[in-house]
Amino acid sequence: MADLGYAAIITAFIISAYCAVAAFVAARARINELWLSARNAVFVTFGLTSLASAALVYSFFTRDFSIAYVAEYSSSDLPASYTLAGWWAGQAGSMLFMAWILSLLSVIVVVQGQRQNREMTPFVSAVLMGILAYFLGIIAFASNPLEKMPLALSEGMGLNPLLRTSDMFSHPTTLLLGFSIFTVPFAFAMAALISGRLDDWWIHSARRWTLIAWIFLSLGNLFGMVWAYTVLGWGGYWGWDPVENAAFMPWLAATAFLHSVMIQERRGMLKLWNMVLVIITYTLCLFGTLLTRSGMLSSVHAFAMGAVGPLLLALTGLVLVGSLVLLWMRLPRLRSEHRLDSLVSREASFLANNLVLLGAAFAVFWGTVFPILSDAVRGVKVGVGPPFYEQTMAPMFLALIVLMGICPLIGWRKASPENLARNFVYPLAVAMPLALTLYLVGVRPLYAVLAFSALGFVAGAILLEFWRGVRARHRGHGDSYPVALPRLVWHNRRRYGGHIVHIGVILLAMGIAASHMFSTSVEKTVAPGESIEVRDYTVTFRELKESAGSDSLRVTAMLDVSRGGNDAGTLEASKRFEGNDQQPVTDVGLRSTPQEDLYVILSGWTDDGKAILKVAVNPLVMWIWIGGGVMVVGTLIALWPDGRRGRRLPVLERVPVGGLEVGRA
Amino acid sequence: MTDRHEKSVPQTEFPKSRSGILSHKRFLVVGLIVLSALVYLGFVAFRGAAMYYLTVDELQARGDAAYEEQVRLTGMVAEGSAEKDSETNTLRFALAGEDGTSLPVVYSGAVPDAFKQGSDVVVEGSLKLTGTFEADTLLVKCPSKYEAETNSEAAGKRD
Numbered sequence: 136m137a138d139l140g141y142a143a144i145i146t147a148f149i150i151s152a153y154c155a156v157a158a159f160v161a162a163r164a165r166i167n168e169l170w171l172s173a174r175n176a177v178f179v180t181f182g183l184t185s186l187a188s189a190a191l192v193y194s195f196f197t198r199d200f201s202i203a204y205v206a207e208y209s210s211s212d213l214p215a216s217y218t219l220a221g222w223w224a225g226q227a228g229s230m231l232f233m234a235w236i237l238s239l240l241s242v243i244v245v246v247q248g249q250r251q252n253r254e255m256t257p258f259v260s261a262v263l264m265g266i267l268a269y270f271l272g273i274i275a276f277a278s279n280p281l282e283k284m285p286l287a288l289s290e291g292m293g294l295n296p297l298l299r300t301s302d303m304f305s306h307p308t309t310l311l312l313g314f315s316i317f318t319v320p321f322a323f324a325m326a327a328l329i330s331g332r333l334d335d336w337w338i339h340s341a342r343r344w345t346l347i348a349w350i351f352l353s354l355g356n357l358f359g360m361v362w363a364y365t366v367l368g369w370g371g372y373w374g375w376d377p378v379e380n381a382a383f384m385p386w387l388a389a390t391a392f393l394h395s396v397m398i399q400e401r402r403g404m405l406k407l408w409n410m411v412l413v414i415i416t417y418t419l420c421l422f423g424t425l426l427t428r429s430g431m432l433s434s435v436h437a438f439a440m441g442a443v444g445p446l447l448l449a450l451t452g453l454v455l456v457g458s459l460v461l462l463w464m465r466l467p468r469l470r471s472e473h474r475l476d477s478l479v480s481r482e483a484s485f486l487a488n489n490l491v492l493l494g495a496a497f498a499v500f501w502g503t504v505f506p507i508l509s510d511a512v513r514g515v516k517v518g519v520g521p522p523f524y525e526q527t528m529a530p531m532f533l534a535l536i537v538l539m540g541i542c543p544l545i546g547w548r549k550a551s552p553e554n555l556a557r558n559f560v561y562p563l564a565v566a567m568p569l570a571l572t573l574y575l576v577g578v579r580p581l582y583a584v585l586a587f588s589a590l591g592f593v594a595g596a597i598l599l600e601f602w603r604g605v606r607a608r609h610r611g612h613g614d615s616y617p618v619a620l621p622r623l624v625w626h627n628r629r630r631y632g633g634h635i636v637h638i639g640v641i642l643l644a645m646g647i648a649a650s651h652m653f654s655t656s657v658e659k660t661v662a663p664g665e666s667i668e669v670r671d672y673t674v675t676f677r678e679l680k681e682s683a684g685s686d687s688l689r690v691t692a693m694l695d696v697s698r699g700g701n702d703a704g705t706l707e708a709s710k711r712f713e714g715n716d717q718q719p720v721t722d723v724g725l726r727s728t729p730q731e732d733l734y735v736i737l738s739g740w741t742d743d744g745k746a747i748l749k750v751a752v753n754p755l756v757m758w759i760w761i762g763g764g765v766m767v768v769g770t771l772i773a774l775w776p777d778g779r780r781g782r783r784l785p786v787l788e789r790v791p792v793g794g795l796e797v798g799r800a
Numbered sequence: 801m802t803d804r805h806e807k808s809v810p811q812t813e814f815p816k817s818r819s820g821i822l823s824h825k826r827f828l829v830v831g832l833i834v835l836s837a838l839v840y841l842g843f844v845a846f847r848g849a850a851m852y853y854l855t856v857d858e859l860q861a862r863g864d865a866a867y868e869e870q871v872r873l874t875g876m877v878a879e880g881s882a883e884k885d886s887e888t889n890t891l892r893f894a895l896a897g898e899d900g901t902s903l904p905v906v907y908s909g910a911v912p913d914a915f916k917q918g919s920d921v922v923v924e925g926s927l928k929l930t931g932t933f934e935a936d937t938l939l940v941k942c943p944s945k946y947e948a949e950t951n952s953e954a955a956g957k958r959d
């Protein structure tokens with residue numbers, strides 16, 4: 136099976152390389168037969184990568200420990216579900232997983248291309264298959280998951296116990312999907328540059344694909360946060376680890392693109408800028424793939440060395456330089472159709488949002504790669520820890536949140552005083568008293584007051600928008616209020632989907648700000664019967680319990696919880712030791728309420744039965760997960776296909792010709 | 801679909817700004833102000849948070865300059881050196897450098913799961929005049945997704 140799978144990888148590599156060339160030549164010279172052949176090659180490549188993946192999965196389930204990768208990531212007693220996870224648990228397998236997704240995406244693009252953008256699809260396929268061929272080349276010659284060892288092992292090494300959680304299915308898969316899907320908008324952008332057809336055709340497809348990729352990337356990051364918070368027991372959901380940063384940077388750039396693309400759709404501006412954002416986003420995705428595999432940075436995640444790092448670095452460089460050269464050649468065709476009229480306009484506020492988002496991405500980038508840079512330049516490694524990120528991100532995200540309240544409501548082109556008054560008086564009327572109240576009841580630091588009143592302002596602005604829409608439907612269509620709301624959202628999916636995403640962001644930001652600024656924790660060694668008090672919680676340690684499984688040992692601290700004197704149930708915080716090397720895994724004891732989380736880690740115990748417990752109260756954490764969910768739902772609503780094929784109407788033109796063009800320089 | 805609501809945000813027509821150049825300059829100025837604010841922010845935060853990433857050998861090579869300076873140190877937990885005092889919840893171990901050097905480290909706080917004798921760890925803290933490195937953060941290179949060390953382990957097991 137392994138040989139068959141490897142043959143499939145090699146063949147897929149050759150065919151995808153052929154396909155990239157054939158599709159390009161066919162598109163350039165307009166040879167239809169050649170395109171048909173290239174199109175078939177796309178389907179064949181998908182079949183072959185599926186076959187290779189199936190061979191890998193089959194080898195896992197048949198416990199074929201003659202394959203090095205299978206032996207490294209599974210063992211005969213590994214449950215079936217985690218055996219499947221072996222596919223993406225390691226570096227070689229995850230590359231195959233990405234290649235398989237990429238080939239599936241190529242099929243979708245080609246099938247869709249039969250209906251829309253017919254002449255452009257060959258260009259898009261050429262780019263996609265070119266990148267896929269590169270990946271398959273790496274898999275075939277530098278990191279083959281189906282590689283056999285001279286001697287079969289009698290037993291595999293098993294999957295690291297830390298990876299044996301349900302998060303192993305949600306987090307890596309969504310993240311890898313997100314990274315892979317960003318290849319598609321990039322391919323559309325490159326197709327536009329290569330073909331020279333730089334009108335709006337690519338931007339619609341690029342926007343939709345970016346939204347899809349953005350959902351997966353958001354989910355990937357969120358699932359990673361849940362994992363770190365509940366299982367890994369690191370005491371938090373985010374640690375500014377280089378690998379976390381690797382997934383966060385493209386998310387920031389993609390978010391910038393999703394906003395500025397609207398300006399191009401509505402106003403024909405920022406064409407060059409949007410190209411740049413697509414390129415940056417994809418380069419950051421490749422860079423992230425590289426970071427997790429190259430061993431360039433010291434991180435809590437350990438990395439594989441080997442030839443894969445340099446090969447991915449070469450691809451990242453190739454993509455960046457190649458796309459910038461293409462961009463340079465097409466510069467004259469990327470002129471804006473209009474110019475910015477006023478600083479007080481939606482366009483300007485979107486530009487500000489872009490500036491801050493990219494500033495944030497750059498700060499993260501700078502912090503992440505600085506150790507490498509300083510090592511190269513001065514020979515010493517200098518780096519920054521979480522304080523750097525916290526100090527830069529907090530003000531930037533505060534600015535972003537305020538902009539989030541302003542952007543969707545301010546008028547296009549040049550906002551009138553009436554427009555400003557209409558949309559912002561009520562939200563300000565919410566925010567000002569809120570700020571004052573927070574200050575007077577003694578909320579400190581001032582940052583917190585600022586953050587929460589900014590969130591109040593945005594929430595007010597969005598709710599006002601919903602209220603106006605509902606009222607208009609009620610009056611115009613005679614809908615009753617409860618019916619008007621879903622109809623309103625459904626008939627303006629993009630607009631209200633966007634608002635719902637913003638509501639999600641507010642909830643998320645609320646949770647992050649509160650849990651970051653107001654969590655309290657106590658670490659203490661307690662004997663049975665003793666308790667730890669944090670805020671109004673009293674956690675009483677009853678006893679330590681040991682339970683042994685077939686291959687595992689679990690030590691659990693049994694706890695009684697009371698809150699403000701009232702009984703609030705029991706809680707268990709445990710450590711389990713699993714697998715060959717008895718690696719401990721901490722299972723956090725978590726009591727989650729909308730108001731706050733009681734979070735207990737069993738960090739150790741003494742021989743005489745005392746437990747070392749870390750008890751923390753983290754306010755509003757649940758809202759981070761709820762907010763994340765709302766964001767995803769909002770994005771899905773905005774993304775839902777529009778039966779009417781209705782395009783956004785361009786903003787009415789009253790601008791004299793010959794205006795200054797912004798977005799060119 | 802002409803929703804009434806769509807019209808509720810009027811696209812106000814306003815007199816054109818006087819000159820294109822003027823508005824261009826204005827954007828440039830505002831953009832530059834925002835940009836310099838961002839750069840300043842980054843600079844200040846960076847200066848406050850920057851620290852050396854060193855190995856045990858590099859730290860010891862720094863001589864007297866090494867004391868009382870916040871650094872991030874990487875090394876290996878020397879075999880058999882780690883002992884945990886559960887009463888005070890402190891962990892003591894020796895961090896081994898490359899050529900036989902080692903440095904006593906003391907850390908109090910939650911110990912990551914992957915911590916064990918022989919594992920590669922990252923500590924942040926400072927070297928005290930007593931010669932002990934007081935760590936306030938302890939990270940273990942977690943054998944997660946794309947691990948490197950299994951190769952050597954696997955090689956060992958294959959024998």
